[in-house]
Amino acid sequence: MAYDPGKKLLIIKLSSLGDIVHSMPVAMALKRHRPDLEIHWLVRDQFADLLAAHPAVDKVIQVRRKPGLSEIFRLRRQLRSEQYDTSVDLQSLARSAVATWFSRAKLRLGYHRQQEGAWLFSKAVAPKVPGEHVIRQYGALAEALGCPIDPIEFGLSPQPEAVQRICEKLEQIGVNGPFVALNLGSGGAEKRWPVEHYARLVPMLRSAGLTPVVIGSPGEVSLYEELCKFVGEKVPSLVGQTSIAELVAVLSRCAAHVGADTGSSHIAVALGRPVVSVMGPTLPERSGPFERREFTLYKGPDGLTSISPEEVLAVLMRALRPTERADSAQAKEAVYWPYFPVRRPPTFIWRFCFGIVGYSLYCIYATLAIPYLVLQAVKRHWSGRYATLGLRRTLGGTRPPRRGNWVVLVGTGLGETRTAINAAASLQKTRNPDIAVALEYGEVARSLKGSYSFPLLVAPFNNPISVAINLIKFRPRALIFIEHARNLHWTFWSRVFGAKTLLVNVNISERKAQRYSKYPFSSVLFNSVDLVIAQSDEHRDRLIRSGVQEHRIRVAGPAMVNEVPEEHRPAIIEKWKNLLGIDGARPVVVAGSTHAEDERVLIEAFAKFRKTFPDAVLCIAPRKLHRVPGVDKVLRDTKTEFVRRSELPAKLPPSGVVQIDTQGELSELYCLATVAFVGGSFVPNHGGHTPLEAISWGVPVTIGTNFLHQEAVVYASRDAGVLTICRNAEELADEWLRIAGDPSTRAELEAKCRELLARHQKVYEAWYDALWE
Structure with missing residues (x-):
């Protein structure tokens, strides 16, 4: 007779990864x-993402692996407040038994292999066939509640956000086609297939037209490094770089999975991917890939190491045959790789109508915001942010110094404005003296200290009045928009005045390309200008997928900004030497635009660095001033003494750590750096920040693995030998030691930085020449 589960049921399965998949x-x-x-599910917090979007689970309750006393009491209160009718303990160990007791469920069922006293708290349900696969053993509990387990369904699917992130990560490691996921690890050393066997398998996969991609947890990095030593080169890897949700996403995109008795094998089975499993000493009939016995290699409890790579490859090719050998390229793309639909570019009439309607709505919004913008403009003027410009020029009163064929560079953000100013200074010397810069940030001009010789057109807060006045006075032949054309007042009125428009230095991530390709109005950001110049071929391809006509796209490389004029550099260096009280022989690490995740890695790496250089200095400049208290907390949590920039000049603490709590000085601080770190790069799913400020001082740069919005600059700098991508604190410390330990290395890297900047200064000339094609 079947039990009645009631209206609310709690499943208790705390771990591990493969067992949770088997319980689905x-x-x-x-x-x-x-x-x-x-249905509610109690699970360990590190596996909660696996169940976050599961269609059968209404609520996920998380608990840590080692909960404190207060968390135990919180869990007790939470479970009792839910008033469960039934609890199903699929773990049947002491911890899950306690959770069963906490639930106070009227009916308590448990997995039949009860241990550690679990039999005291739940009724065991035995499977019909002893020794059958664990999925069917778990299924006996569902059948005891009147719910037959067949047909077996897992309900597991990748989350769209995780898929986007994985596509970006795969692209970063150079994978753009069918790939085989290799998992070197397992639940125990006795279950692992030897690393040297994987090393022999890697070239075999490549010969078969398949790219191997190594996956795994952060604890398996050493196995990956051992693999690379055997192979003799780096193998594409996501080891330690994926969350649980991203692991599901990458397995949903793989052509096949190869591994031992590990959780990723079972995820791949749940996703319907081909799986080749190398097993021992565990029995495949009980815990191997479900219903994939023909693709599982097992030679007895002690036969794991005797399974050869040739046997694995043969089974893999057999597993791939129904799909991998398909003749249809379209089917292959649909199975193995995400399909990015290329939307047909909008017609001229559609673009024109949308431009009029869109700009009208944009003007309505701007009109409603006028009172607020006026107050902000007055506030900024009196606070000195536009003090160097004057009120008349701020409101659009700049007069052209002469008649000419003016070209105006438009920067809508702080970084873009700096690029525009650097480009103007370069083009004024090489192409055309009639160059002007339009900006929204008066503080940028203020920081230049009068070093520029070109007119500045100011349109604070993107107001149309200042834009129209500036265009009427200058009557430019062309406008060059830096990175973005979101300021529709500039783009619309430039059309009215017949000026040619160019959008340059465009970098568009894979995630944005996918989003733009889905929404019909997104391409207006690019189609409102005459020509688009991308930073790389990858960005060009993404623009095409976003709806930009191919004939309107050019590639010129990323712009490299030389932030500080040469004549100001000696004074800046002297200023910071006096503030920090150091000379040029003392190693200095400058970490700019940092976030909390970066700072924890930095402190660990710096501690290792100081073992070799005990007098080293670490300067941490958080991304925003409001993060200063957050940096304080991270430093105090790690028991690191520090001094703030606002307290300088002062004696540095024994730890050598300085926190920069002022704004606008980071670009100067790099003047004393031996090596730099750019923040945001250890923050998952973050776009990263530019390394150019450090490179402009000739300083080599280290970053983490997250630099989505800086791809072209990062890869160009890496290829030039002035930037290193590090995966963890140990790699950071090793790179810092390499640079600081040899003065000749430091001098060589400084020369490479200057060569890189000089080479990319020609990008500005390519922008200007494209205007007159």
Whole structure:
């Protein structure tokens, strides 16, 4: 006789990764036969993402692996408040038994292999066939509640956000086609297939037209490094770089998975991917890939190491045959790789109509915001942010110094404005003296200290009045927009005055390309200008997928900004030497635009660095001033003494750590740096920040693995030998030691920085020449 589960049921399966996947068919069977049943799942927090979007689970309750006393009491209160009718303990160990007791469920069922006293708290349900696969053993509990487990369904699918992130990460490591996921690890050393066997398999996969990509947890980095030593080169890797959700996403995109008895194998099975499993000593009939016995290699409890790579490859090719050998390229793309639909570019009439309607709505919004913008403009003027410009020029009163064929560079953001000013200074010397810069940030002009000789057109807060006045006075032949053309007042009125428009230095991430390709109005950002110049071929391809006509795109490389004029550099160097009280022989690490995740890695790396250089100095400049208290907390949590920039000049603490709590000085601080670190790069899913400020001082740069919005600059700098991508604190410290340990290396890197900047200064000339094609 079947039990009645009631209206609310709790599944308890805390770990591990593969076991949770094996438990999913229980939830699916319950929800399939009882759609009204509310199902909650208690799971360890590190695996919660696996269940976050599961269709059969209404609520996920998380608990840490080693909860404190207060968390235990919180969990007790939470479980009791839910008033469960039934609890299903699929773990049947002491911890899950305690959770069963906390739930106070009227009906308590448990997995039949009860240990550590679990039999005291739940009723064991034995499977019909002893020794059958664990999925069917778990399924016996669903059947005891009147819900047959067949047909087996996992209900696991990748999250769209995770898929986007994985596509970007795969592109970063150079994978753009079918790939085989290799997992070198397993639940124990006795279950691992030897690394040297994987090393022999790698060239075999490449010969078969498949790219190997190594996956795994952060604890398996050493196995990956051992693999690279055997192979003799780097193998594409995502080891330690994926969350649980991203692991599901990457397995959903792979052509096949190869591994031992590990959780990723079971995820791949749940996703319907081909799986080749190398097993021992565990039995494949009980815990191997479900219903994939023909693709599982097993030679007895002690036969794992005797399984050869040739045997694995043969089984893999057999597993791939139904799909990998398909003749249809379209089917292959649909199976193995995300399809990015290329939307047909909008017609001229559609663009014209949308331009009029869109600009009208944009003007309505701007009109409603006028009172606020006026107050902000007055506030900024009196606070000195536009003090060097004067009120008349701020409101659009700049007069051209002469008649001429003016070209105006428009920077809508702080970084873009700096690029515009650097480009103007370069073009004024090489191409055309009639160059002007339009900006929204008066503080940029203020920081230049009168070193520029070109007119500045100011349109604070993107107001149309200042834009129209400036264009009427200058009557420019062309406008060059830096990175963005979001300021529709400039783009619309430039059309009215017949000026040619150019959007330059465009970098568009894979995530944005996918988003732009889905929404019909997104391409107006690019189609409102005559020509678009991208930073690289990859960005060009993404623009095409976003709806930009191919004939309107050019590639010129990324712009490299030389931030500080040469004549100001000696004074800046002297200023910081006096403030820090150091000479040029003392190693200095400058970390700019940091976030909390970066700072924890930095402190760990710096501690290792100081073992060799005990007098080294670390300067941490957070991304925003409001993060200063957050940096304080990170430093105090790690028991690191520090001094703030606002307290200088002062004696540096024994730790050598300085926190920069002022604004606008980071670009100067790099003057004393032995090596730099650019923040945001250890923050998952972050776009990163530019390394150019450090490179402009001839300083080599280290960054983490997240630099989505700086791809072209990062790769160009890496290829030039002045930037190193590091995956963890140990690699950071090793790179810092390499640079600081040899003065000749430091001098060589400084020369490479200057060569890189000089080479990319020609990008500005390519922009200007494209105007007159």
